[in-house]
Amino acid sequence: MEFTIGISPCPNDTFIFDAIHNKRIDLGPYNFNFIFADVEELNQRAIRGELDITKLSFHAAYKVQKNYILLNSGSALGKGCGPLLISHSPMTPPASYNHLAVAIPGENTTAHVLADYACGAFKEKKMAVFSEIETLVLEKVVDLGVIIHENRFTYASKGLHKVMDLGEFWESTTGFPIPLGGICIKRTYLNHASAIDLLIRQSIEFAHCNPSASSEFIKYHAQEMDDDVIKDHINLYVNDFSVDLGIKGKKAIAHLYDHISDGKWNPEEKIFV
DSSP, X not given: OEXXXXXXXXXXXXXXXXXXXXXXXXXXXXXXXXXXXXXXXXHHHHHXXXXXXEEEEHHHHHHTTTTEEXXXXXXXXXXXXXXXEEESSOOOOOSOOTXXXXXESOTTSHHHHHHHHHHOOOSEEEEOOGGGHHHHHHTTSSSEEEEOGGGGGTXXXXXXXXXXXXXXXXXXXHOSOEEEEEEEEEGGGGGGHHHHHHXXXXXXXXXXXXXXXXXXXXXXXXXXXXXXXXXXXXXXXOSHHHHOOHHHHHHHHHHHHHHHTTTOXXXXXXXXX
């Protein structure tokens, strides 16, 4: 049986899925047609129902929960791994952001939710691909930028400044790990979900036991990324929650859903496999 599967080209995703993509583990009866795209593009494609299995921001996963269910493996949650709010020049967080323009890495990203959660209203929001946000701030197209992924490790070297750690704000006010993104499968394939879940877990375990096996694949998709940045990226975003969400991870996601829905979230169906 063949599935379309969408992941980002970021090192955490390519590290997690290398052994599946390159058939380093026994895939049983399954074949996977991989699609690599920015997470917001994957969010949009899932909203349109185009992908069988996909990486999603948890914000988008909330929106598509009637059609998709979250797997236990492959997620990005944790501590100290959230998006950062950055500026061109040093800035003390103002009492209000309603006079400032900010670049956001996509309408449906969890970074968007966390920015609103920490900062409230902005004068203007400019949606952009995550890799373009540093440039938008450097060129002063916007006052602030919300950065994710490897940009956490590169913004300072470009002369940009941290205004606020949005993930740290979430952690300190909720007590939960930061829920960034997870892997979903269409509910129409629910009878295959446990098997796919196990394959992703085995793929992660293979990557940890054979760290050099995936390096070429990761580097190819990371393109210009420095080896040290790749290593830091994987160490930050691939952790125990990536292997299995567990009770704590599931509670963090449910709390995010409560926030998105302003406390009105009441799932009609279970949201986790």
